[in-house]
Amino acid sequence: MTSPLSGAARGGRLPPDEPGKSLRVTGSVTIRSLRLLELFTPAAPRLTLSDLARKSGYPLSTVHRLAGDLIEWGALERDSSGRFTVGLKLWEIASLAPRGTMLRELAMPVMEDLSQITRENVQLGVCEGTEVVFVERIAGQKAVPVHTRVGGRFPLTASGIGLALLAYMPADVQEAVLAAPIEKFTERTITDPSVLRRVLAEIRRSEVAISDRQVTMDAVSVAAPIFERPGTAIAAVSLVVSAEGASPSTLVPLVRAAARTISRAVRPRPPL
């Protein structure tokens, strides 16, 4: 049996480099080239050769050679002002990532239904390392503003999607997340590991995660896990609504039904 979406349950990714921190100079030539790609961020999607040299800590001549390879293959492009950007060819190949665009394509019809029925924000996310990566987002037309970016990251411990994913992660990963400092976004963000442990147990029982003003004081999110196999959550889908007048109990069945429909779409099909 093959699943259209089975992928690494945990990413082996290192935390993003801090701004200004030099890249490690160890690793193969390939890895050193690929590390240049990590220097592009939502805040800095266009970089000059000297930006690349400064941010990487590599000598200018090395950056020139590595970036030349990346341009030649198409992983980077140059814009009209000569700055480097991530290339369309990389984007095309990346559209084959099972946990990215392929998951999004399977989930999109269900997400569009949720969006049209509720007119609220609909989000889809997966876990990479110890963070959520948002794979899709449909903004509700009159809904509470959300600051999610497709391809953006967020801690597992605060949002509905993050909690829904965390609840089903292996115990050692869960404990590592709970042992690390937990970022506080609002006065309602849960940062006590023992309280979070109880919340995660409740999510496993109910198969739904509710983040009530734990990310911003104006929003509530209701999320449900998408299971590739029983107990194995590979993604989660959520509705994010205004905290004012929010009625999670109305939204829970909708979100759970959507998650189940997407789960069926991503599940391995038995051979005919």
Next chain:
Amino acid sequence: MTSPLSGAARGGRLPPDEPGKSLRVTGSVTIRSLRLLELFTPAAPRLTLSDLARKSGYPLSTVHRLAGDLIEWGALERDSSGRFTVGLKLWEIASLAPRGTMLRELAMPVMEDLSQITRENVQLGVCEGTEVVFVERIAGQKAVPVHTRVGGRFPLTASGIGLALLAYMPADVQEAVLAAPIEKFTERTITDPSVLRRVLAEIRRSEVAISDRQVTMDAVSVAAPIFERPGTAIAAVSLVVSAEGASPSTLVPLVRAAARTISRAVRPRPPL
């Protein structure tokens, strides 16, 4: 002035390798590694080590080493059955491609409006080399089926989006496209270069491209170019509707208005 989207007007990409054709063994180590990524296709998004060796023509030991680097960095992942897939980390970085996800994010609100107003298929594409790459697609709920895939390619000469893009390409690229064999999809596909030349001139005059049953006999598409600067089309947006009862004259103003709104969003902003 900086534009959020200015990018390579023409991709430097080579045509995709034919199935079974070995990769060139020239090029730097980085390029040889990156070429392994090109072996993943929509039809074959999961490959074993021996698939990679067979398709690349590289020795198994070389593939093992290069794939190891790609796994270590996160460009590839392994699924539950041990096969290689494109990794989420590549997808995350690729989401910063100005002509991919960034364009899509700017265009999406307008595309959603078009979708809700018409209930038809809405598409967004850019030109890479001598082909269209589809960057986004919203399927209409009761609309004619379209077989576009986000990240998929299509010739410039048949679809509305392709014609809208081709009309604004540099003359030498246009002539190269018209000189090459032109694929015939239906009895109505235009394959005569002199007829196509007249069609492209008309598109430049009207700023709209209509592909009437030129891709499939059941569909008409109406597309309009998205201009970064006057005369420089960086993308195109289209509605694809059923050929039966289609009224392009009703759709033209809607699509042109949508393209203009997206053009304003992608245009360089003068410094304040």
